[in-house]
């Protein structure tokens with residue numbers, strides 16, 4: 612939860628909050644609905660849940676934009692486990708969520724030029 616330090620990695624790039632999020636996101640060929648909840652499954656501790664049965668990613672409201680983005684990536688990695696039929700250790704998912712968030716934020720403009 613070292614948000615300030617992590618954000619400084621991204622220089623002046625901003626990570627947008629909940630209102631910027633779409634209702635759906637693609638994971639491979641599958642669509643996952645994105646739903647924001649004040650409390651997920653009656654448990655305050657959950658920042659996000661990926662429902663692999665119904666293809667829904669639940670995200671907890673009130674996270675700062677960087678934490679929210681990391682949570683989305685965390686749940687996206689769980690969704691990949693389904694779409695790509697792979698198993699990723701949960702400890703690795705936590706490490707990847709941060710690494711991927713920083714990579715995408717720090718290189719966003721470059722990636723936009725590469726991928727069109």
Ligand SMILES: [Zn+2]
Nearest residue numbers: 685689701704
């Ligand atoms: Zn998880």
